[in-house]
Amino acid sequence: MTRPTAVIADDHALIRQGIRQMLVSGGIDVVAEAADGLEAIAMVKKHQPHLLTLDIAMPYSRGIEVFTEARRWAPQTRIVVFSGLTSTALLGELAHAGADAIFLKREELKAFSDAIPHIVEGRNVLGPGVAELIDASGSAGVLTARELQIVGLVAQGLNNRDMAARLGVSTKTVDNHRTNLMRKVGVHSVAELLAYALREGLLDASRET
Known part of the structure; x- marks a missing residue:
């Protein structure tokens, strides 16, 4: 069976390294890394990965724009968003746009690690902090x-x-x-x-x- 592939997009090298370790431990091959939004879009177009992990705030392109372009060029790629922002409007926009998983950067890494198999299987996942924020805000806040x-x-x-x-x-x-x-x-x-x-x-x- 072909192993799933992934592209990691984050402008912090240490975060990319940590995500890489978790993905590899989860049986996923990391085929490329990107440090800015434009590079992320290019790597997704080139590799058509099973999974994209996307920092919502990177240089050169807003995360929601990268998300939209990734969906355009690789509609089958499952997108996992990491956000350092706790804006319910932004998180709600991402959820509404069809992000396959959303996590806050402040959350324990174990939340993402435990969710990897479920995300690969096709399930949608919200990190505990994201679900709490969206639930607390209600639809009126989005x-x-x-x-x-x-x-x-x-x-x-x-x-x-x-x-x-x-x-x-x-x-x-x-x-x-x-x-x-x-x-x-x-x-x-x-x-x-x-x-x-x-x-x-x-x-x-x-x-x-």
Whole structure:
């Protein structure tokens, strides 16, 4: 039987080494490692691995963007996300996008090690910390992909008319999205929305470590 293969994507060499040891112990061949988002996408396209372990915050490309491109070029690859961020919006976005497994970096490594056989078999796994955060937040705490786009455009200083032109929708639609997301996160001004986005790591996750 052919052994499963994996690509490890993380900008910290020590973390890549630890993940490699766990994967190899779990009977998986590591065929490549990547230290940034662009390299991760290239390695996934080249090797079409059974498994990709993905740091959500790496240089050159946000983890959610790497996730989307990996899905595009290697739809059969199972993707395990590691996050140093505890944003329920980000974790919820990843879960909604179809991440096969999500773990917080602060969790015990044993949680991932124990889950490897289940992930390879095709089961979806949430680390204990991730499941707790998502359960505690409820569905109201999870922003949609469009709402996350709106947050990014607000951060760029665009008004509703400019956002509508950028997104190809009506100004009224933008206003509805903006109103809904501000109600979801419990803020009442642009300044409060931006403070929330910075705190939750939604504006530029690639700058987080």
